[in-house]
Amino acid sequence: MKHLELDLGARSYPIFIAPGILGDGALWLKYIRGQQVCIVSNDTIAPLYLASLKQQLADKSVCEVILPDGESHKTLAVLENIFDTLLQANHNRSTTLIALGGGVVGDMCGFAAACYQRGVQFIQIPTTLLAMVDSSVGGKTGVNHPLGKNMIGAFHQPNCVLADLNLLNTLPDREFSAGMAEVIKYGLICDADFFVWLEQNMSALMGRDTELLSEAVYRCCVNKANVVADDEREGGRRAILNLGHTFGHAIETAEGYGNWLHGEAVAAGTALALALSVKMGWLPPEVEKRGLALLVQADLPIAPPPNMNVDQFLQLMGRDKKVLDGQLRLILLTGLGEAVVSSEASVEIISQVLLAAGVGA
Incomplete structure (x- = not known):
């Protein structure tokens, strides 16, 4: 396994890179601070990997948000689905959001985490090569506007990034x-x-x-x-x-x-x-x-x-x-x-x- 730290002082976090690490709860579950977890994924990735992720979270109170897949859905209107689910499930400031997906899911989940109750924690589990090497690292989050890409967003760093190379096996x-x-x-x-x-x-x-x-x-x-x-x-x-x-x-x-x-x-x-x-x-x-x-x-x-x-x-x-x-x-x-x-x-x-x-x- 390869491992590095993104050095941001008190907000530093690890990036783990290896095949199969999604199933290694001992490695990454410690980066979930509370009992409440909300998994954000999309309708392409969820059928493939959501069940495996939820197995690692059996002792947590888990809800899930399945977004439509694609860059065209990276909007404020679709983002509301995450807030609706968090509020309906009574998630508080100790909740941890988990982004299970590519760059669109990661950006939207991270932006929701930056906004919900003025900021909660989140974890990045990228499922595309682009997300693993770029969008999951560095804390840029946001959504598109019809007049410009990524024009609405926030800087919000994750607790950790889990790059499981096995997730690339299903990538087109x-x-x-x-x-x-x-x-x-x-x-x-x-x-x-x-x-x-x-x-x-x-x-x-x-x-x-x-x-x-x-x-x-x-x-x-x-x-x-x-x-x-x-x-x-x-x-x-x-x-x-x-x-x-x-x-x-x-x-x-x-x-x-x-x-x-x-x-x-x-x-x-x-x-x-x-x-x-x-x-x-x-x-x-x-x-x-x-x-x-x-x-x-x-x-x-x-x-x-x-x-x-x-x-x-x-x-x-x-x-x-x-x-x-x-x-x-x-x-x-x-x-x-x-x-x-x-x-x-x-x-x-x-x-x-x-x-x-x-x-x-």
Whole structure:
């Protein structure tokens, strides 16, 4: 088993990574502080793993909320289901919420935990690769708005993260590839050695080699934990974790949440960020080629939707959370494993990159 700590002082917490650890109650049940537990899952994951989880909670007072699956349901209206269940079951401030699912479930469960009675505890049990390497770690929670992705939320850290690699056995190939977009991101932004390792092992990773997956998830979590420990609330360096996300969120919003998976949109957005970094003269074209080749090897898209146009992209990007004082800040690369947050890319240059990528005028 691999184990690391996300160092946030009194709010530090462990991340456990191994196959089969969902069934090891001795490892993680101690992170439930009280007797009341509410499991939040969705109608895809619950039939697969809810019974196994409830077996570990036999001595607790347990209720459950089964949400509809999909990014299109990551809304305030659907979030109300969690609050309704908690209130109907008379859960108090000592309750612990457990997120059993991918990034949507984790974000919604965490946001509910941040809001219910002004903040209760929760545990992350991610069931997708993307959630294991990214969204379950770091305390970002929230829901989407029709005008922008993840625009309503809170920072709220979990008690622990339990990454049981066996839960990936039922993950569809498309979802697995989507998660790999976030894996590749860490190599590009802050860990050149990891990027080289991914180049050497991507074929076996796509074949779901458990030992290699364990190492990949661990390396991603170490990188994210280090960045979050330095900048928990994204006042500075943490923004580099959003490589490709400003472009990607525009794609998700324009195409309708869930039509493009988050990782797919991030992959296309990363390709645009690489191209823009080269256009700015900051990144050697060879690094762009290697980044694109790795995304393609992971069965990810590297072109944006052809039905989008430049004005639509720019309008949606202008609503991004990284816009500061009217300036669009993008995550760009100055080298392999070297990312910066920059406002230097002009609208003209961004437009040129979008047009070159096939976006409509």
